[in-house]
Amino acid sequence: MSxxxxxxxxxxxxxxxxxxxxxxxxxxxxxxxxxxxxxxKKVGTKSAEEIFKKLGRKIPVKKxxxxxxxxxxxxKESGNKTKDEIIKIINEKxxxxxxxxxxxxxxxxxxxxxxxxxxxxxxxxxxDYNAHLMEPLxxxxxxxxxxxxxxxxxxxxxxxxxxxxxxxxxxxxxPRLIEIVDARKEPSTPMMTVYLEGAYRINRDLAKKMAxxxxxxxxxxxxxxxxxxGNMKIIVTPNKKAMKRKDIExxxxxxxxxxxxxxxxxxxxxxIEVIPKDKRYTELRRLNDEIKNIKIKGIDEIxxxxxxxxxxxxxxxxEGSNFEKVxxxxxxxxxxTTTNDIHAIYTVLGIExxxxxxxxxAHDTLQEQGLNVDIRHIMLVADIMTADGTxxxxxxxxxxxxxxxxxxxxxxxxxxxxxxxxxxxxxxxGLEGVAENVIVGQPIRLGTGSVELAVDIKxxxxxxxxx
Amino acid sequence: xxFDILKHTLVPHHEILSGEDVEKLLKTYKIKxxxxxxxxxxxxxxxxxxxxxxDIVKIVRKSPTAGTSISYRLVVKKEII
Numbered sequence: 001m002s003x004x005x006x007x008x009x010x011x012x013x014x015x016x017x018x019x020x021x022x023x024x025x026x027x028x029x030x031x032x033x034x035x036x037x038x039x040x041k042k043v044g045t046k047s048a049e050e051i052f053k054k055l056g057r058k059i060p061v062k063k064x065x066x067x068x069x070x071x072x073x074x075x076k077e078s079g080n081k082t083k084d085e086i087i088k089i090i091n092e093k094x095x096x097x098x099x100x101x102x103x104x105x106x107x108x109x110x111x112x113x114x115x116x117x118x119x120x121x122x123x124x125x126x127x128d129y130n131a132h133l134m135e136p137l138x139x140x141x142x143x144x145x146x147x148x149x150x151x152x153x154x155x156x157x158x159x160x161x162x163x164x165x166x167x168x169x170x171x172x173x174x175p176r177l178i179e180i181v182d183a184r185k186e187p188s189t190p191m192m193t194v195y196l197e198g199a200y201r202i203n204r205d206l207a208k209k210m211a212x213x214x215x216x217x218x219x220x221x222x223x224x225x226x227x228x229x230g231n232m233k234i235i236v237t238p239n240k241k242a243m244k245r246k247d248i249e250x251x252x253x254x255x256x257x258x259x260x261x262x263x264x265x266x267x268x269x270x271x272i273e274v275i276p277k278d279k280r281y282t283e284l285r286r287l288n289d290e291i292k293n294i295k296i297k298g299i300d301e302i303x304x305x306x307x308x309x310x311x312x313x314x315x316x317x318x319e320g321s322n323f324e325k326v327x328x329x330x331x332x333x334x335x336x337t338t339t340n341d342i343h344a345i346y347t348v349l350g351i352e353x354x355x356x357x358x359x360x361x362a363h364d365t366l367q368e369q370g371l372n373v374d375i376r377h378i379m380l381v382a383d384i385m386t387a388d389g390t391x392x393x394x395x396x397x398x399x400x401x402x403x404x405x406x407x408x409x410x411x412x413x414x415x416x417x418x419x420x421x422x423x424x425x426x427x428x429x430g431l432e433g434v435a436e437n438v439i440v441g442q443p444i445r446l447g448t449g450s451v452e453l454a455v456d457i458k459x460x461x462x463x464x465x466x467x
Numbered sequence: 468x469x470f471d472i473l474k475h476t477l478v479p480h481h482e483i484l485s486g487e488d489v490e491k492l493l494k495t496y497k498i499k500x501x502x503x504x505x506x507x508x509x510x511x512x513x514x515x516x517x518x519x520x521x522d523i524v525k526i527v528r529k530s531p532t533a534g535t536s537i538s539y540r541l542v543v544k545k546e547i548i
Contacts, residue, residue, distance in 0.1 A: 098532070098533035098534055098536075099533060099534025099535055100532065100533060100534040102534075103534070327470060328470070334470040334471070334474065334475065335474050335475050335476055336475075336476055338477065345477065347511070348472065348511060349472050349475055349477055349478050349511060349512070350472070350478065350506070350510045350511045350512035350513070351506045351507070351510055351512070351540075352477075352478060352479050352481070352506075352512060352526055352528070352540075353472075353475065353477035353478045353512075356477045356478075356479070356528075357477060375531055375532060376532060379530075379532075383504070386504070387504045387505065388504075388505050388545075389504075389505040389506045389507040389510065389540075389543060389545060390507065390545075
């Protein structure tokens with residue numbers, strides 16, 4: 001029997017040695033069906049490969065066992081030696097450490113001159129780092145909520161002065177934090193920090209000029225506007241000093257006055273007369289108000305601009321904000337200038353910038369109150385707020401209101417309404433979240449509740465239990 | 468006057484992933500494209516780097532805790548209400 005098989009195999013171009021060996025175990029028809037692994041086990045890899053090839057069967061490609069590997073930073077040649085050495089040790093161990101930790105270790109080793117202990121230090125760091133990593137399925141959201149919420153109770157309800165720039169009022173403390181988390185379209189006290197570039201940065205006069213260009217200047221700021229009822233006209237008397245301070249010339253004043261509707265303008269020496277076409281008292285009063293509030297220079301939203309010297313440069317702080325327009329002024333540093341209006345940042349610089357702005361604003365607000373909240377909690381909140389590409393508030397209209405689970409939404413607010421609407425639409429609750437499972441009375445699917453135990457009955461039966 | 472928004476300190480480095488890298492990414496994390504966080508096609512940065520609907524953008528963020536951290540966003544078309 002085996003000889004027939006062997007001969008048949010030799011005919012197909014398989015070497016005699018292999019053919020005889022294989023024929024001992026299998027017949028030809030068996031060989032055309034047999035799995036590669038089984039054959040390999042019996043006759044060895046080389047013979048199995050040969051048979052499969054000659055019989056025209058496909059050798060299954062070995063699947064490499066894939067592990068999720070974290071990206072390991074590669075040592076840069078130009079980097080410093082200690083750092084490279086640390087990275088080498090980490091790479092050898094196939095472990096991971098974030099950049100900041102590597103830098104920190106390198107710095108402290110160089111400082112203390114403990115080069116011989118480098119391996120020990122890195123090993124310890126890896127161990128500690130791994131011990132501090134968050135477990136999969138840990139309830140990070142709740143931890144973040146608690147971590148931000150608890151210090152929130154210690155915040156002042158209202159504070160109105162910005163640390164550093166006493167002249168500018170800025171909402172701080174709890175109201176500001178609520179504003180950020182609610183993703184309000186406009187902050188209650190918008191403000192900007194305008195950095196300058198080139199000569200504007202170091203020259204006070206130029207910086208002042210820039211501030212004048214940003215700050216809105218109305219007619220009332222640089223001129224006396226009086227109403228002459230007897231002659232039915234308005235007299236504008238420009239204040240030369242104020243004009244010089246604000247960097248405004250007579251031409252600018254005239255140009256802006258020309259925009260006034262339904263009136264005639266006469267220049268009379270140092271004064272300007274404005275005569276309404278419609279000679280009525282009410283019209284005169286309306287015109288008076290219009291002229292007083294006419295814009296001569298600056299950007300509409302920016303009510304005040306203050307220059308401050310910070311270290312080696314002049315920085316302009318503004319009350320009011322118009323991010324887009326300010327960024328278009330020449331001389332403004334387009335890389336550092338910011339605003340506290342998160343929505344403005346979102347529309348001008350995009351979602352990632354908005355995420356950074358949320359983190360920065362929330363962290364600064366907490367820090368200013370002397371509360372140290374780990375920035376990772378705030379980063380998580382910012383991640384969730386910006387997850388769908390827009391800045392969503394946390395709360396009814398935003399993250400919570402869009403939960404997929406009916407029961408979770410019902411547990412949050414207006415219970416009956418949510419349940420009623422859900423029943424009308426025929427919604428299905430997968431019971432995947434925390435609130436749903438608590439209500440239903442099941443263990444939640446987080447932490448230890450996230451794993452299930454499955455028993456293979458067949459294997460259980462085959463187990464031999466000792467006495 | 469136009470300015471380069473990509474140079475602003477608030478904007479991290481963005482780049483569009485090539486088809487190969489997309490597959491690799493989805494395989495390593497065992498996810499679908501839709502599982503990633505999203506960014507709109509109308510986003511200023513998406514426009515600046517020329518990302519289209521369905522692209523995956525790699526973002527290299529500067530992180531105060533980890534030095535640099537890498538994140539991904541799926542570019543989607545969405546109407547803003």
